[in-house]
Amino acid sequence: MEHSGDRCYHCGDRCKEGTVPYKDKVFCCTGCKTVYGILSEHGLDGYYDLENNPGVKPAGNSSKYDFLDQAEIAGRLLEFTDETIEVVSLYIPGIHCSSCIWVLENLKKLHKGIRDSQVNFPKKTVRVTYDNTATSLREVVLLLASLGYEPYISLEDYESGPETEDRSLLYKLGIAGFVFGNVMLLSFPEYFEVREFWLEQYKPFFRWLMLLLSLPAVFYVARDYFVSSYRSIRAGMLNIDVPIALGIAVMFVRSVTDIVSGYGQGFFDSLTGLIFFMTIGKYLQQKTYTFLSFERDYKSYFPVAVTRLHEDREEIVQVNALKKGDRFLVRNEELIPVDGILKRGNAHIDYSFVTGEAHPVSKTAGDKLYAGGKQLSGLIEIEALNTVSQSYLTRLWADSSFGEKKEERYHNLTNRVSRYFTPVILVVALLSLGYWLWQGKTDTAFNAFTAVLIIACPCALALAAPFALGNLVRIFGKNKCYLKNAAVIERLAAIDTIIFDKTGTITGGNTAAIAYEGEQLDAGEQDMLRSTLRNSSHPLSRQLYAILKSNGILVPDTFEEHTGQGMEATYTDRHIRVGSAGFVGEDDTSNTGKTSVHISSDNRYKGRFTFRNVYRPGVPELFEVLGKKYRLVILSGDNDSEKDTLERLLPPGVQMLFNRKPEDKLHYVKQCRRRGARVMMVGDGLNDAGALQQSDAGVVVAEDTNVFSPACDAILDASRFRDIARFLKISKNGMQVLKVSFLLSFLYNIIGLSFAVSGKLSPVVAAILMPLSSVSIVSFVTVMTNIISRKLKQAAPL
Known part of the structure; x- marks a missing residue:
């Protein structure tokens, strides 16, 4: 778009002396011309199509x-x-x-x-x-x-570290209070018609003084409403600030007109009172949001554990127990929870969770490793440089690059409702204005118009969802279910299909149900086996590692874990494979009907460890409850040896699919969603990353391992597994509370509008009632979400 006159095409400043012409455009300086040239040369001319004179004048000192x-x-x-x-x-x-x-x-x-x-x-x-x-x-x-x-x-x-508090709103509140108090003081004589004081010759002076006092309130304190409204209109939509800005503008213009024409004192008392009370509401809202945000940042750490080395012993501790100087182990596919120095092992780190780059990097002893990296090549030993930064990990988890595609599928309830709210209010306000003007009552017309815009302010509507869902996020976190954000609750409430992984999800970590069948392993092979298992974070590997005894821990020369198949490692001149029968080169026809982990040493089959799966306490009861409202599916990478057991354990109607690779799980979730199903995937975060990402809500069950998937929406502590039905029910009840709060908000507006359109409600009273309605809505959703969450608090963890 061309800009005529003496305005700079880039920054919009007036071009005084030394105008710089370039390609039929004018610039105020060489710097602005250079910026335009850079953008133009790289095909970024669209920059100027989004705003008029969007640029900022560049700095000159390099x-x-x-x-x-x-x-x-x-x-x-x-x-x-x-x-x-x-x-x-x-x-x-x-x-x-x-x-x-x-x-x-x-x-x-x-x-x-x-x-x-x-x-x-x-x-x-x-x-x-x-x-x-x-x-x-x-x-x-x-x-x-x-x-x-x-x-x-x-x-x-x-x-x-943390940013200092933004005190600008506090300053605005002080200015608004000062202006409102003084304007009210100057208005008293005319209220009470004190003729002895309010002499005819002083009326214009005090009225103009009220006008001057109101200027900082309108153009500084209320500026954000006008800016927000302007941007929303430019974007082709009407946000909740448009009615407020319009009401302020109408009152100000009308008041100035009254004073200039000598008609009256205007509405500066109501105008400054409106701005003051709205600023109070905004300040209280900001303080409450800050409190909620702080509480979540502080308490919503990942419920994962890490293996800490203490006096040559391995102990499982929560990640937030790590301190500077502690040494801890990170296994294959595990996330590094804290910045540290690599002390031992072959580090092959995937930092795509942090940088978006998909190329793993190799590190050697003494190199620094960053939180958020994932180890891809066996076990490493790290020395912590500081304590775990929960806020850093939470920020990584909530990074837009990992949730953007999923969020684009949904439009939350607040957006759907508020899309129609503002246009309706504007129509009602204009009809009220037109009716009273037609009746010849100008004062009543402007009072009604302004009161409608103020009393119908959708603040209560806008606050209901953040406070209702935000409080539920906090309550879920206290009960060891950690949600990525509040939008997850809305998606959980809409679920109609639940898909469960089997191993590590509905099965627990009982180590007493493992037996070995085959050729006896010699001491060297036992050392290799346990050392190889030590590198893996798979649930079967962790169970088997816990029962094996070894003379010593070996460090593998090479280690590789094949997702869904098994792992292999080399120790000097020896080689070991651990995993499925096909992976170790054994015919699977002799399957005993149980989940098995097969062993081969130096390309020679040795035997297998068979697992009698021990299911988590409460699984039958959980599936019985869920089966009444949801379609249930077991989607497992294991063989179907447990099918008969599961059919006896679970209620009829549960679909069971076995021998599914990670990509098969992903495609199955895709197919369900194409048929219109709303899917929740519950897995262990190892082989389920694709399925978790494709689902409407992905839940990772965390036990004693530092593995989790960036694709998940929630992390559930294994001790609360049997409470999944409760979490889902509370999500549904929470959305019902939200809908009731919307209904109450509309009821407030209907009652208020009935008084406002009749001209019986002054703008300043409307400004007082507006924050009161917001406070009552916030109190309602907070109390109700606490009430519906009592069952979670009463349920004892397993």
Whole structure:
């Protein structure tokens, strides 16, 4: 779009002296012209189609970032660094519109060394992943500065940890209170017609004084409502701030008109009172949100354990028990829970959970390993550099890159309802205004119009879902079911099909039901077997490892685990395979009818360990309850030797499918969803990642292992497995509470509107009633969600 006149095409500033013309456009300086040239050359002209003059004038001094060439300083700013990949989050104060987001998330088109960039608009940060062999932190920062998005870098901020509290809303509250109090004071004489004081010649002075006092309230305190409304209209939608902004604007314009024309004192008392009471409501809402957010960040750690080494003994502890200096083991396919130094073992780390890069990297003893990496090559020993950062792991788990596709399938209840709310309110307000103007009652018309917009403010509607679902997330967490976000509850409530993995999910870790059949293993083979099992995190491997005795632990020269088949390792000149019969090269016709783990040593079959599966307590009762409301499926990678046992154990109607590889599970979930089913997949996170991602709600059952899948939506402690039906019922009841709260909110609005359209409700009274309705809705959903969750609190863990 062309910009005429003396406005800069890039930043919109007035071009004073030294206008710089370029390609039929004008720029205020060479910097703006350069930015336009960079974007144009890389095919990013669409930047200017999203906003008028979206750019920020670039900084001119590049030497100020020379300190970033020092490795020690740069290292303190980086979130993650590896042989080639580095990740940094930078605070960009200049982010202000959709164009900013668009260009910052397309940095990889401007520099080949940048792999990815993600913008967090509310926090005004950009997270950049780049190849340090093709660029550097300093070059990334200079690129941002050249585009007009100069980062604010303060090493003190990076060392201090949590961000300081934003006090701007508190300042606005103070200004709104000061303005409201003084305007009310100046309005008293006219209220009571105190003619001795309110002399005719002083009326204009005090009225103009009220006008001046109201300006900071309207243009500073209430500015966010206007900005939010403008952006929503530009985006082609009407958000909940539109009626509020319109009401404020109408009251202000009407009041100014009254004073300028000498008609009256206007509605500055109601206007400033409205802004003050709404700011109080917003401040209380912010404080409550902060409390809920803090509570979740602090308490919602992953319910996984880690094997800590203590005086040459292995002990299972929760990850949050790790301290700086502790040594712990990470097995194949396990997640590294805390930053540490590699002490022993062959590390082959997949950092795709952190960086998005799918290429594993090899590490040697002494190298630093980062939390969030997954070990892919056997067992390693790590020394913790600090305690577990739950907030860091939670942020990784909730990262948009792992949930974006699933979230796109759903439109939550609040969005569906509020989509029609604002247009209806605007129509009612305009009809009220038109009716009273037609009746010749101008004052009543504007009072009714403004009161309708205020009393029908959908704040209660907007607050109901965050507080209801947020409180349930907190309650679920206290009962050892950790949800990725509040939206998971809404999806759990809609489930009609539940698919269970078998091994490690509905079966427990009882080690007494294992027997060996075959040729006796010599001492060396026993050492190899136990050392190989020590590297694996599969439930059968953990059970077998726990009962085997060995003379010593060996470190394999090579180790490889084949998903769904087994594992193999080499020790000097010896080789061992552990897994399915086909994997070790044995004919499976002699199957004993039980789950088996077969052993071959130096390519010679030795025998098998047979498992009599011990199912978790409460499984029959759980399936009996679930079978009344849900379609149930057992989807197992094992053979069908347990089919008869499961048919006796479980109620009729449970579909059972065996010998399913991980990709078969994924395709089965896809087929169910294509038929219209709402699927919950319950697995152990090992072979079920694809199925968990494809399901509507993926739940990982965690026991004594540090394995979990980024694709899951919830992590359930194994001790609460039999409470799955309770969690689902509470999710359904929670959505019913939410719908009732919506009904109450609409009831408030209908009653309030009946008074507002009649002109019997003043705007300031409406402004007082508005936060009261919000408080009552929040109190209702909080109390009700606590009541429906009592069964969880009363249920004792297994």
